[in-house]
Amino acid sequence: MSDEQGFSPRERRASFTLAGIFGMRMLGLFMIMPVFALYGQDLIGFSPLWVGIVIGVYGLTQAILQIPVGWLSDRIGRKPVIYAGLALFALGSVVAALSDSVYGVAIGRVLQGSGAIAGAILALAADITREENRTKAMAIIGVCIGISFAIAMVLGPVLAAFIGLSGVFWTTALLALVGILMVRFMLPEQAHRGQIRDVTAAPELFGRLLKDRQLLRLDFGIMLLHLTLTAVFVAFPLTLLDAGLVAEHHWWLYLPTLLLSFVLIVPFLILGARRNMNKQLFQASILVMMAALLLMAAGQGQLWLLALAMMLYFTAFNFMEASLPAFLSMLAPAGAKGTAMGIYSTSQFFGAFLGGVLGGLLYQQLGGGGVFVLVAVCMAFWFWLATGMTNVSKVRSHILSIGVNIENKDQREQLLQRLMALPGVHEALIIPEEGAAYLKVDGNIFELDQARRLINL
Known part of the structure; x- marks a missing residue:
């Protein structure tokens, strides 16, 4: 039994299971980011450009398939789509693990990204939970995604040091298989409810939302945020190596900077919610990220400066990653949140792809400093774009x-x-x-x- 306001045992189990499945999949996608530039150098065809492609190419297939796969789950059910997506993710991991060239690894990452099940997972969470508990379920999934990113930044370098790059991909394949077992044995059976506009996209709303300037600012914002993320991790691991931090010790820098960043964003999240200063804090975070990128460019060879820059970067990144979906939820018209989120997610994954390619090209031509400076210019553009944002209310x-x-x-x-x-x-x-x-x-x-x-x- 549960009280009116709380989760029932069934809802609680389903919410945490779905969050775990989502989180493990994102963990598998993120773990490669801090290690591929370091441990992929023995692969045939290795170059900075291909580092960027491998890191970001999953975003291309995610961007293309995110909305169609959500629609498919409306038609044939959530679980079949989730099973297929996890199987594709496992297959892509195996292809990457067995490859001796960057081209094979890139094909594996394309397959990983083609298992675009985010929409189906969110829709299943909506199917299983009552309306009064749905926001809580979505929040649990969102927190799990953030945690998976933090774990990936630390676990990727640790695993790569002990079992190599192929071992990291075998681990991601195992995570996908665990996810399949969780769907089979831990999720309750539930007849799917078809389209739920809070979580799935309605085609007839695209034209209207693509003309909404406030929502477009958020779409461009998440695209630039993830463009920056993948571009940075093309160059930053190699920058740490040049500064004298051996690859197997990179987690020594990522772990404390991440933990400190999570502590630092808490007062800003509270301040934004209580004082209605969301826009001001958001713009300040863009400036902090821009400063962090310039500090990375200036701190070549100086570990303490690079650590400070990464701590500032993670703080701003995590604040914006938490704030953008909340802003979108507030600004999306009634009955259009699923469509707005579909456009937003597509922009996010497309940004990850663009950032990988851009980061690889820039590193090849200008080195790490050039990557950081030119991506900081992207942040300056974002700051200008954000000046027209609405200061969202409650x-x-x-x-x-x-x-x-x-x-x-x-x-x-x-x-x-x-x-x-x-x-x-x-x-x-x-x-x-x-x-x-x-x-x-x-x-x-x-x-x-x-x-x-x-x-x-």
């Missing part, structure tokens, strides 16, 4: 089941008018096919129980 989204209240058009129109009349409701949308009402509300004054009572009249 806006929240809710999705409510309306059941029998949608028998005819007149009933739907009357219900819509009553919902719009509730204090704090900015937008309301009823989707008869889903039996759902989507609300965009002011979280300070909206009362969810009042809306539920109205629907149940």
